[in-house]
Amino acid sequence: METTGPVAPAVLPRRRTLQVGTGFAAAGVLMYFGGLLGVYFSERADFLRANPGQSWIPAGARVELTAPTVMAWTLLLSVVTMQWAVHATARDDRRHTLTALLVTGMFGVAVINQTAFQYGQMGLAIDGGSLAAPLIYTISGSHLALVVVALVYLFIMAVRALTAPRTSVHLDGMSASAVLWHAMVFVYLVIWVGLFVTK
Amino acid sequence: MTATETHAVPAEHAAPAEHAAAPVRGPAGLLSSGDHKTVGRLWIVSSLLLGAFVLVCGLLLHLERTALPGIDVFPGITSFRQVFTLYRIGAVFLLAMPLLIGLATYVVPLQIGARGVAFPRAASAAFWVWLTGAGILISSWAIGGGLVAGGEQRAVELSLLSFAMVVVAQLAAVAVLLTTMATQRPRGMSLERMPIFSWSVLVAGAVWLLSLPVLVANLAISWVDLRGPDAVRYGAGQHLFDQVSWVFEQPQVFALAIPAIGVVGEILPVAFGTPQRRWGVMLSLVGLAGAFSFGADLQRFFSPAAQTTPLYVIGGILPALLVVALLGGWADLGRRARRLPRPSGHLALALSALGVLVFAAIAAFIRSLGGAVGFLRSFARHNETWQSDLDRALAPLDGLRGTMAAAGLLDLVVAAAVLGAVAGLFYWSPKIFGRKASHAAGFAVAGILGAGGVLVGAMGLVAGFLGQPDRPSQNFSSVGAEVAAALSAVGVIGILLGLAIVMISVVRGAAELARGASSVPDPWGGYTLEWVAASPPPADNFADRLPATVRSPHPLWEAPAPDVADAPRGAQ
Numbered sequence: 001m002e003t004t005g006p007v008a009p010a011v012l013p014r015r016r017t018l019q020v021g022t023g024f025a026a027a028g029v030l031m032y033f034g035g036l037l038g039v040y041f042s043e044r045a046d047f048l049r050a051n052p053g054q055s056w057i058p059a060g061a062r063v064e065l066t067a068p069t070v071m072a073w074t075l076l077l078s079v080v081t082m083q084w085a086v087h088a089t090a091r092d093d094r095r096h097t098l099t100a101l102l103v104t105g106m107f108g109v110a111v112i113n114q115t116a117f118q119y120g121q122m123g124l125a126i127d128g129g130s131l132a133a134p135l136i137y138t139i140s141g142s143h144l145a146l147v148v149v150a151l152v153y154l155f156i157m158a159v160r161a162l163t164a165p166r167t168s169v170h171l172d173g174m175s176a177s178a179v180l181w182h183a184m185v186f187v188y189l190v191i192w193v194g195l196f197v198t199k
Numbered sequence: 200m201t202a203t204e205t206h207a208v209p210a211e212h213a214a215p216a217e218h219a220a221a222p223v224r225g226p227a228g229l230l231s232s233g234d235h236k237t238v239g240r241l242w243i244v245s246s247l248l249l250g251a252f253v254l255v256c257g258l259l260l261h262l263e264r265t266a267l268p269g270i271d272v273f274p275g276i277t278s279f280r281q282v283f284t285l286y287r288i289g290a291v292f293l294l295a296m297p298l299l300i301g302l303a304t305y306v307v308p309l310q311i312g313a314r315g316v317a318f319p320r321a322a323s324a325a326f327w328v329w330l331t332g333a334g335i336l337i338s339s340w341a342i343g344g345g346l347v348a349g350g351e352q353r354a355v356e357l358s359l360l361s362f363a364m365v366v367v368a369q370l371a372a373v374a375v376l377l378t379t380m381a382t383q384r385p386r387g388m389s390l391e392r393m394p395i396f397s398w399s400v401l402v403a404g405a406v407w408l409l410s411l412p413v414l415v416a417n418l419a420i421s422w423v424d425l426r427g428p429d430a431v432r433y434g435a436g437q438h439l440f441d442q443v444s445w446v447f448e449q450p451q452v453f454a455l456a457i458p459a460i461g462v463v464g465e466i467l468p469v470a471f472g473t474p475q476r477r478w479g480v481m482l483s484l485v486g487l488a489g490a491f492s493f494g495a496d497l498q499r500f501f502s503p504a505a506q507t508t509p510l511y512v513i514g515g516i517l518p519a520l521l522v523v524a525l526l527g528g529w530a531d532l533g534r535r536a537r538r539l540p541r542p543s544g545h546l547a548l549a550l551s552a553l554g555v556l557v558f559a560a561i562a563a564f565i566r567s568l569g570g571a572v573g574f575l576r577s578f579a580r581h582n583e584t585w586q587s588d589l590d591r592a593l594a595p596l597d598g599l600r601g602t603m604a605a606a607g608l609l610d611l612v613v614a615a616a617v618l619g620a621v622a623g624l625f626y627w628s629p630k631i632f633g634r635k636a637s638h639a640a641g642f643a644v645a646g647i648l649g650a651g652g653v654l655v656g657a658m659g660l661v662a663g664f665l666g667q668p669d670r671p672s673q674n675f676s677s678v679g680a681e682v683a684a685a686l687s688a689v690g691v692i693g694i695l696l697g698l699a700i701v702m703i704s705v706v707r708g709a710a711e712l713a714r715g716a717s718s719v720p721d722p723w724g725g726y727t728l729e730w731v732a733a734s735p736p737p738a739d740n741f742a743d744r745l746p747a748t749v750r751s752p753h754p755l756w757e758a759p760a761p762d763v764a765d766a767p768r769g770a771q
Binding site for chain 1: 318370374375377378382383409410411412413415416417423424427428429431432433434496502
């Protein structure tokens with residue numbers, strides 16, 4: 001069948017493909033953590049209802065607030081530096097882009113380090129018969145994996161932007177990595193409140 | 200170009216064909232291709248092959264349930280449970296969903312006028328990860344794994360990880376499709392002007408993307424719990440499948456049927472040669488079906504009262520109402536066409552899928568009434584007379600909870616999804632294989648597969664009314680339910696036969712394609728953009744044949760004059 005209208009290449013070279021794709025991936029990630037936290041809150045509520053007066057965190061474990069709070073602030077600061085990187089990328093400011101990315105990456109590595117420290121400090125045995133332990137390790141471990149993924153994604157986008165003649169050519173990629181980064185930070189803030197502040 | 204650099208290249212900037220690199224042929228070409236058409240074909244063929252294996256598992260289960268003398272398929276309850284869980288997982292994640300994803304990966308970019316998918320290498324990687332995961336999944340079952348009690352711990356861990364791998368790979372494929380639809384549509388193709396199949400993939404994809412990560416979360420918790428010497432709760436064998444069973448029950452399972460609705464909605468207007476009226480209403484109905492098929496929040500393991508919540512009851516009753524509304528929309532086509540469409544294989548398959556879907560909606564309706572009993576009981580808790588009357592009247596429906604009725608519903612929806620996908624495969628066969636699929640084969644598959652699906656589903660419901668428990672236990676068969684199991688086995692044989700015919704058609708199509716077969720671009724008189732492309736389409740899909748602007752949901756029936764009602768009828 002013949003077409004009736006004028007014939008021309010119809011596909012528009014739409015931008016922000018990476019941002020949209022990363023947005024969908026981030027939605028999946030948020031739902032994954034939503035599932036984990038839903039199970040955690042449901043199980044904790046059931047436990048406390050069935051065992052009034054008992055602690056959800058098993059005896060002997062130290063789930064303290066200091067390290068998680070430092071991590072939360074670290075990640076909040078990284079939101080600012082991440083946006084700084086996006087802003088500098090859009091303005092073809094290579095020096096600021098590099099600085100902002102290095103600081104953001106450093107914050108990410110610091111969070112990994114602090115999580116490792118927290119694991120050593122908690123003394124929460126996964127085989128101790130506690131319902132809380134597998135859930136806490138699944139949630140915090142999954143977030144740790146997400147930090148690593150966000151760092152790798154950031155690194156790839158950074159290499160693309162910084163090796164291009166103009167960084168703004170890769171603004172879509174940099175913004176996409178920011179989308180994932182912000183989702184990761186948001187997830188941690190919920191974990192911080194749900195697991196550590198209201199433990 | 201890096202793996203993520205995937206902007207659509209306008210034709211004026213594209214390299215001339217004579218300068219383009221020659222496509223790699225053979226196994227290396229299959230492994231490395233990011234062409235959505237190649238990847239789509241790989242999904243389709245692999246899911247059909249794995250689906251046949253899964254159906255054989257289902258046949259063995261039903262044969263065991265018949266408890267006929269001389270038939271003792273499984274040596275013990277553990278192996279029965281293993282195959283039981285493999286069948287459930289396989290029916291959804293190795294057969295129905297990948298088949299639909301394969302069809303969508305092939306057709307959606309063509310339908311929306313795109314030259315490819317948004318992330319071609321991610322689409323390819325998703326397929327290979329899925330296939331590898333499926334291989335590991337089946338292998339883990341073979342070495343004593345599975346989501347069961349009494350399995351080998353390491354093998355069970357492998358089962359959990361490979362199941363998650365299979366799900367994540369399919370989610371990646373879905374994310375690629377969603378991104379393609381969000382960013383690669385041509386000028387004028389707003390969401391409400393999208394073809395109904397693409398729209399249905401968008402809706403189902405959104406539901407999967409938002410619900411299946413919760414399944415991955417369930418698997419992650421179980422896996423972590425299993426890492427200790429003794430699983431506390433989540434990794435315990437008897438709890439493993441219960442935690443993920445929500446995926447195989449209503450309302451979540453209905454998400455599988457949504458793309459099948461899209462295929463039916465695509466075929467019927469072309470068959471009648473009449474544009475669909477109330478397009479926005481039809482799209483809204485599909486969207487509503489998607490919204491109510493989200494079931495990640497209705498996990499019985501963590502919330503035992505989930506099946507008596509209003510959301511669950513509404514989610515079970517609504518599909519029946521939505522299907523009735525869709526039927527009304529499609530009946531309008533027949534009324535306006537004032538003639539019967541010419542019989543064709545894909546039309547028979549679409550009608551067969553629709554029939555099974557109607558049956559599934561009725562089954563969900565009946566099953567939800569069981570949940571409604573619990574819901575109504577909460578209103579009548581201060582009135583003992585009313586409560587006892589209610590109990591007496593609706594006891595058989597209330598008793599359906601936790602019975603084989605759930606399996607019957609799953610079988611019906613999977614059959615509808617597979618029939619819908621096969622209908623699409625036959626309808627778009629000129630694009631996929633360069634030749635029209637045999638109408639006789641279409642009629643045969645529509646009859647055999649449709650009847651088999653209805654038989655299996657109906658017998659599941661019957662077994663449910665007879666009190667057959669859904670979860671396998673030591674006494675997994677009861678009098679009467681044995682007859683239902685025997686008839687279910689006959690139904691599964693029917694589905695297997697139907698699938699065998701589809702596979703023969705696919706093999707013939709692939710052979711013709713390898714010999715360079717080609718067809719006219721639009722043999723059915725279709726109205727969506729994929730019919731502009733050559734059959735089979737070239738590497739960039741369209742070679743500048745597209746209209747500059749899309750002005751309606753049926754751009755190829757768009758007359759120069761604005762009156763859509765007088766659009767040319769499809770050449771049958």
